[in-house]
Amino acid sequence: MTDTIVAAPITRRQQIVQAPIRHRGRRRVVDATMTGILAAVMIACVAVLLWVLGYVASIGLQFLGPEFLTQTPPGNPADAGGGFVNGIIGSVEIVGIATAIAVPLGMSAAVLIVEYGGRLARWVSFLTDVLVGVPTIVTGAFVYAIWVTQFGFSGLAGAVALALVMLPLVIRSTAEMLRLVPAELREASLALGVTKARTITSIVLPTARTGVITGVMLAVARAMGETAPLLLTALGNDLFTEVNPTHRMSTLSLQIFGSAITGYKAAQARAWAGALTLIAIVLIATIVARLASRRTFTSGR
Amino acid sequence: MTTPEPTNVPVKIRTVVTERAPSDISGLENETIDAALPGRTGSRVEIRDLSAFYGSHLAVTGVNLIVEPTEVTALIGPSGCGKSTVLRCVNGMHLNTPTGRVQGQVLIDDINILGKGVDPVLVRRNVGMVFQRPNPFPTMSIYDNVVAGLRLGRRGRRTSEYDDIVEVSLTRAGLWPEVKDRLKAAGSSLSGGQQQRLCIARALAVEPRVLLMDEPCSALDPISTLVIEDLIAELKASYTIIIVTHNMQQAARVSDTTAFLTVPGLGQAGALVEIGPTSRIFSNPNEKATEDYITGKVG
Ligand SMILES: Nc1ncnc2c1ncn2[C@@H]1O[C@H](COP(=O)(O)OP(=O)(O)OP(=O)(O)O)[C@@H](O)[C@H]1O
Numbered sequence: 344m345t346d347t348i349v350a351a352p353i354t355r356r357q358q359i360v361q362a363p364i365r366h367r368g369r370r371r372v373v374d375a376t377m378t379g380i381l382a383a384v385m386i387a388c389v390a391v392l393l394w395v396l397g398y399v400a401s402i403g404l405q406f407l408g409p410e411f412l413t414q415t416p417p418g419n420p421a422d423a424g425g426g427f428v429n430g431i432i433g434s435v436e437i438v439g440i441a442t443a444i445a446v447p448l449g450m451s452a453a454v455l456i457v458e459y460g461g462r463l464a465r466w467v468s469f470l471t472d473v474l475v476g477v478p479t480i481v482t483g484a485f486v487y488a489i490w491v492t493q494f495g496f497s498g499l500a501g502a503v504a505l506a507l508v509m510l511p512l513v514i515r516s517t518a519e520m521l522r523l524v525p526a527e528l529r530e531a532s533l534a535l536g537v538t539k540a541r542t543i544t545s546i547v548l549p550t551a552r553t554g555v556i557t558g559v560m561l562a563v564a565r566a567m568g569e570t571a572p573l574l575l576t577a578l579g580n581d582l583f584t585e586v587n588p589t590h591r592m593s594t595l596s597l598q599i600f601g602s603a604i605t606g607y608k609a610a611q612a613r614a615w616a617g618a619l620t621l622i623a624i625v626l627i628a629t630i631v632a633r634l635a636s637r638r639t640f641t642s643g644r
Numbered sequence: 645m646t647t648p649e650p651t652n653v654p655v656k657i658r659t660v661v662t663e664r665a666p667s668d669i670s671g672l673e674n675e676t677i678d679a680a681l682p683g684r685t686g687s688r689v690e691i692r693d694l695s696a697f698y699g700s701h702l703a704v705t706g707v708n709l710i711v712e713p714t715e716v717t718a719l720i721g722p723s724g725c726g727k728s729t730v731l732r733c734v735n736g737m738h739l740n741t742p743t744g745r746v747q748g749q750v751l752i753d754d755i756n757i758l759g760k761g762v763d764p765v766l767v768r769r770n771v772g773m774v775f776q777r778p779n780p781f782p783t784m785s786i787y788d789n790v791v792a793g794l795r796l797g798r799r800g801r802r803t804s805e806y807d808d809i810v811e812v813s814l815t816r817a818g819l820w821p822e823v824k825d826r827l828k829a830a831g832s833s834l835s836g837g838q839q840q841r842l843c844i845a846r847a848l849a850v851e852p853r854v855l856l857m858d859e860p861c862s863a864l865d866p867i868s869t870l871v872i873e874d875l876i877a878e879l880k881a882s883y884t885i886i887i888v889t890h891n892m893q894q895a896a897r898v899s900d901t902t903a904f905l906t907v908p909g910l911g912q913a914g915a916l917v918e919i920g921p922t923s924r925i926f927s928n929p930n931e932k933a934t935e936d937y938i939t940g941k942v943g
């Protein structure tokens with residue numbers, strides 16, 4: 344019986360009061376739709392990431408063993424077994440040297456751009472933008488022309504090439520993080536009678552620390568995977584383990600590339616294991632950097 | 645208001661205010677520490693014909709005022725009249741803004757700190773500043789925030805003295821009882837009012853002679869405001885204080901002298917309208933503009 348009741352005419356006042364309620368249904372729908380779309384996009388992104396990781400891991404793990412981490416590749420690439428220890432050492436060493444070159448230089452350049460400004464800073468900023476756009480094979484060719492033709496192939500030449508790849512990334516990310524530091528903190532420090540240089544080293548950089556480290560780690564990860572600039576500089580060396588960076592060296596990326604393009608199943612298997620190792624090294628480095636950048640308040644009573 | 649990043653100022657090295665003997669705080673271990681530093685007073689501040697520019701824009705002009713040591717001067721006036729700009733000229737911070745320029749003089753103990761050859765770092769060692777928004781250093785503990793000026797400014801204090809300095813400064817800022825058990829906690833873990841008192845403690849730890857406060861209570865509740873007003877009353881024996889405030893009652897309560905600035909017309913530069921003893925400014929101002937502002941008719 345209740346469904347026969349006719350609603351009383353709605354007054355203007357009731358309209359206003361009920362307005363939000365009338366739209367509530369539509370809002371719910373919009374809310375649910377947008378949430379659904381965003382969730383789907385997120386799932387898609389994470390899924391691709393997990394797919395890549397899972398795929399590499401599933402194949403790489405079949406061939407990854409203690410042998411892989413302790414031996415050099417077999418003389419005949421068609422043979423099974425052997426490992427990439429020389430490439431692991433080469434990658435860590437070359438990227439380590441490249442980081443040691445690129446981080447101090449890049450951070451100084453970012454400080455110049457953000458904290459000091461002026462004509463020189465504008466030039467550095469411009470050159471950074473140019474350097475970002477240079478294809479890495481060109482960077483390799485450049486280092487080949489000015490370095491390798493004089494001193495020959497070496498891990499050091501590879502490190503210089505990688506440093507050139509990392510430099511603009513470090514400058515840009517660091518500059519971005521420095522810009523996020525509130526001007527009030529700088530003023531608070533200056534107002535205490537602290538010099539500008541000390542304000543930068545003790546207030547601005549520590550405040551930006553977490554973001555700067557993230558940026559550096561992205562650059563390190565990028566350098567770890569770079570192959571093109573190393574082809575013309577570090578060249579590669581699969582015969583024995585080389586630790587002297589003034590000689591030609593292998594890296595994981597070079598070995599993955601070299602093994603993957605052979606037709607041999609055994610070599611391709613090593614390439615998969617190498618790819619997994621590369622991901623693991625980057626992951627470990629990132630975690631270590633994260634832990635190291637944890638805020639601590641050490642001094643005090 | 646935007647506060648652009650500081651840049652280098654082309655003025656360098658010369659001692660501005662004669663170095664004073666470090667005050668003796670060793671006898672202050674007991675619980676009740678007086679905010680005043682016995683046997684010392686603030687500096688005399690004199691502003692002569694000051695005009696401040698941002699690029700070609702004249703922000704404030706024709707400011708003349710004298711602040712005697714041990715006095716509190718309040719700057720009042722409508723938003724945008726240049727109160728903060730004047731304040732920032734007194735510690736040379738205005739010259740740190742990329743486009744900041746000044747004409748005129750700011751004399752601290754008869755030395756023109758806006759003159760050529762004056763090292764802004766030395767000026768700021770003697771002129772402390774508390775900002776409108778609390779800005780403790782986020783990467784530092786409460787303890788480190790208080791001694792930041794000593795540590796980073798290389799003020800020649802031994803690390804063994806820091807514990808005492810931290811306790812004295814926090815006590816003078818009225819924050820000690822609340823934080824004495826958590827000195828290692830992050831400075832940013834405090835409430836807004838506590839953070840502001842931490843910033844005051846930080847400014848007091850380097851023992852400036854002049855203390856500039858730019859609306860120090862605007863982000864605070866009435867109780868924290870009263871704490872800081874009481875503090876100002878105690879500090880004025882040892883520090884010259886210039887305070888900017890939008891709160892008339894506060895200006896009336898804490899200051900001895902009040903200066904009223906205003907913008908005479910749209911697009912014009914801010915200017916000093918009237919300065920005088922606070923009691924007279926609030927009871928019997930000479931200028932109509934002052935009276936209108938104080939009684940709430942404008943601004
Ligand atoms: N960084 C800046 N760049 C350019 N102009 C500025 C800058 N800071 C302030 N101004 C201008 O200078 C004038 C005075 O500003 P100031 O901040 O001194 O005002 P105020 O009296 O402190 O105002 P409020 O009470 O709102 O804090 C304003 O017209 C403002 O637009």
Ligand SMILES: [Mg+2]
Binds near residue numbers: 727728729858
């Ligand atoms: Mg202001």
